[in-house]
Amino acid sequence: MTFDNWLPLSILLTSLIPGALIFMIPEERRGLRTSLNMGAAVLKLALVALMVWGVRHEHVYETRLPLAAGLQLVLAADALSVLLAALSSVLWFVTTLYAIAYLEHSPQSRSRFFGFFSLCVSSTLGIALAGNLITFLLFYEMLTLTTYPLVVHRGTPASMRAGKIYLAYTIGGGALFLLAVAWLTALTGPLDFTGGGVLRRFADPHAGELRVIFFLLIAGLGVKAALVPLHGWLPQAMVAPAPVSALLHAVAVVKAGAFGIVRVVYDVYGIQFAAELGVLRPLAVLAAVTIVYGSVRALFQDDLKKRLAYSTVSQVSYIALGAGILGPLATLGGMVHLVHQGLMKITLFFCAGNVAEGAGIHRISRMAGIGRRFPVTMAAFSLAAFGMIGVPPMAGFISKWFLAAGALAAGEGWVIGVLAASSALNAAYFLPILHTVWFKPPEGPPPAAGPTPRGRLEIGWMLLAPPAVTALLALTSGLLADAYLSPLWWTRLIVDREYLP
Amino acid sequence: MTGIETIAADVWIAAAVASPLAAACAMLVLRRWAAALGVLGSLVILGAVAGLAHQLLLLGPQQLVVGGWDPPLGIRLRADGPAVGMAGITGLIGLFVGIYATAYLRPLAASPPHGERLFWPLWMFLWAGLNALYLADDLFNLYVTLEVVGLASVGLAALARTAAAVAAALRYLLVSLLGSLAYLMGVALVYAATGTLELRGVAAAPVGYAALALMSAGLLMKTALFPLHGWLPPAHANAPAPVSALLSALVVKASFYVMLRLWFELFAPLIGPATAHLPGVLAAAAILWGSLQALAARRLKQLIAYSTVAQVGYLFLVFPLGLAGGSLRPAWGAVLFFILAHALAKAAVFLAAGNVLKAFGHDRIADLGGAVQQLPVSMFAFAVAGVSLVGLPPSGGFIAKWLLLAAALEAGRWGYAGVLVGGGLLATAYIFRFFSHAFRFVPESVLCCGLPRRMEGCALLLALGSMALGLAADPILALLQIGLPETGAAGAGGAP
Amino acid sequence: MNGLDDTPAGDVMNASSPLLRRLAALAALAIGAGLAAAVGSLPEPPAALPRQVAAFLPASGVRNPVTAVLLNFRSLDTLLELAVLVLAATAARALSAPRSVAAALPPPDPVLAAFFRLFAPMALLVAGYLLWVGAHAPGGAFQAGSVLAATGVMAALTTRFAAFGASRWLPPALALGPAVFLAVGVAVAGGGRSFLQYPAASAGGLILLIESAAALCIAAALAALFLECLQGPLRGPAADPPGGPR
């Protein structure tokens, strides 16, 4: 086991072992818990950075462990897996900082929260680094198990109900996914992810079965990627604390589903073979329907987090849409949106959390004029909102641009219509918020000291820094899109390796 | 490693059967030291089984000809993969349940002071019966070991001495005796037809079918497969926690193990696809019925007992998958691994339920709010074991379910694949139904009494064991299939 | 034990509904007919095993073939069977409350007492003979044990050994049988002989040793089983109204 074999496993362990340790830390030892958390996050960032540098220089990192009769647990670092690994480790660092401050005086056990929090991120990294379908399935189900306690963390009847719905959807999806993977393995034997897909040679006798397996896989993954009929759990899971909503919607759960769809389309079936099977078009149509449906439902939500949830339902399907269109440009747009949506959405949720924590405001109608009270938070919120609409120079614009270009190149004209409609709808549900926040006079009792007094921050710095950082990241990855090692640059590297093997 | 092999293999087999008996006798004499002898005895027995496993890995299947008379005259004890695997899991669970029982049984107010000390000899007799049963290679010897296991289990089940426990134990006794008699009649028929009691004698057609029917019916009663499962839930729910763990994890599987031996060795030529599907259909019904009853259970131990009824259904899926697939390629590896994973998980879950019962004073699920808060270690053990019961990765249960699913898909049995996946969903429903109550946040503490650390520790270690089984599946699968007539490819995953 | 017959099976077996009785009748009929048919078509008995027993009988140390099979050829079965009896007695002790036997037993009946004084020595003689004759004719440990047990019960009934039931030395007596059997089995093993393989010369003696220990153990077990039932399991000092069993 050389260092190259150790790296993927050690990245996984940097959150698995601290997670196990944090469970045992007594509740009052806040300092120890925080230092363990932050130390693990920093160590992970360093290792991932090392891997990014390695993969940039064609270095192969792979861990192979025998799992069961004939099956292997494979953790491989190819360009695509590093994309999600980098995204989740950066955002986890920021979310940990935010969660420590946010749960400062919550009665529930924080050791339990941060234990499951770390386990959840290790399963996300496991999904990112998975080298074959069985490993992906293993971490995919582990993600469900580690996020359930986070969703029901508050223990209130509402969170219990949300947890039950969440579980029903995700375990159901997991069962479909298990059946599909078992069926595929029975047909073809254990197969690893390889660029350009591996199933072409099984096409002649099993074409029909492969189509059914594809739809089972997409159904299993679609639950977490919140494709239309299977998205019900996402708005319900909003009762969870803000860091959990941020983690669930920007980094872990939703991305796992979208990432899975990308893996299945590109590295199991191969985009060409999938197109020949005729399964790409239904996927693209389903994604388009989800985009429009999500945006429409978001229009009518007065609760801020609910509206953001429906916005996520719509935005994640851009990735599925990118995967559903044949051609390098669309692939580029879909994959880069994986990162951009993560950065923008997590900013929005941090701001929603600040407003709820700082002023106890949950409904958009009561957010009139809070721009004065929360200037920095609302500035970050506005930046992210513009990004979601797709206004240049924000990151959102980049992804939509390449998606549109890819659609044109592939001759799928109707996708332009969908993108335009969705951008309009985004504007329709984000701009009123900005208008209420900045231009309406603050209603109700005037805040004690008008604009925030000099020197004193609107809210603790640990709650303020994360949204600011992620907003800036979203801005820079839009502005400096072509810079070295930027998300777009890296995605272009993936696409080159994918399409020109 | 010179020392161990020089000791002849049959010493280890003799030790595996004789040491629990010796421990039982010692406990009857030195009654005050029963608990200490219990734990010490567990270590000795586990050592013997470990030595046997070592021999098995080195030199292949071992045997001990008792009394020096070669079969068919004398009795031979055979130690092959399945036998050593079952003896090993019995040892592991026996050790942890023993340590747990030293703390759980002390203040058992209901029974007289000397009553709970007699738990130990009864448990040692049960252990001797189990080890003798796994190693037996003779039909009548299997009958006597089934009786030892059956009567000891009834004695242990009634140990709580409440009206509910005694009624359940009595019903268990009557059903178990009915099963034994049917089995004995079958043995008589086989002896009348073939003239030997060996497990390899092939029974002639007409008498063979009668013997197969009788013996299988008897064993189905003792394994509590649906519709003959009525006795199991009350017996397992009302017994003391360590006893419930032993009954659900080990005793139910002992009679299934005998059925495996009979169907795949003695009666193999008589069993066509039609007969193999009967247990399959009953298994599907058991999974459905057990899970629905578990969903409706009011008490935690009832929920777990009905979960056993459902999980027993999974065991019987091996018959349609192995035999109906045309050639005799039984999915030995899959079903034995399932037994190991389920035994560890079920024992952990029952011990955790015992902790809840001790700490809360009751186990009514609806009133267990705040359990996760106040009993974090036990609830974590319950969760980890629950994951293995349900068959979600990365647990041992998942690997077992995967192997069964691969066998089903390879044999093109769609119905059973659906049953496997559906059963997993139902299991998730009733396991997380409990958690939806346990995760509720309750400001003030509701516990009535504290728990010694080792009670929670044992539950956690067993749960982590079932998880570790999932990660180290390959070597264990290899060990389980040593000495089998034809190790089915089904046991080796989906490789075509 | 009066009044036992009407113990409701209600909470034990909720069976015996008319439908189930008919179902059981049908099943019994089917089993009876099936077995009768099977018996009819039994092939000619291959008498391989009995001939082997006959061949090895001289080496078994006893002349009675059944005792040879029970205590030499298939000795493991007998060891486990002894364990069944002992564990049943242990379970009986575990389930009953410790209390003085006297409270539960009927007042001594002079006729019974007189008869017992005559009966006891003769019974012990018969038990000894049965134990001895087992080597070459029907008899052996179990028959001797049951006669001894009957004597024990008679003794308890005439309250001669009042504290028999709860006495301290019952469990060790129970342990005697399997312990001796195991001890002999392990002692003879080694030096090329496997577990429970008696050396040809001393086989008879060893079998007799095992049988006598087993006889005592069986007597203790059967007597304990009877007396635990008689006294009624829960007759704790507090809960039990004075006087004999209801």
Added chain:
Amino acid sequence: MSALLYAVVGAVLFALGLYGVVAASPLLRKVLAFNIAGSGVFLFLVAMADRVRVPFPDPVPQAMVLTGIVVAVSATALALLLICLLRELSDRPREAADDGH
């Protein structure tokens, strides 16, 4: 020939005993029916032993019957004890026993 007759009678007794255990409602009758079924099986075994005339009838089924009898005795004793215990407990005021112990 008479051996087969005894075997059939044994089989019939076994079937009757099974019916009795399931259908009889008072518990004591269930235990009695169990013993009838047991003796049916033992009769069948002895009948099988009688079919062979090596200098003596086949001793192996006879040994099986002896062992079976001892097992039946211990099982019956345990069953009777549980019935006594049950009668004892059901006479007592049923405390909230179903909450576990």
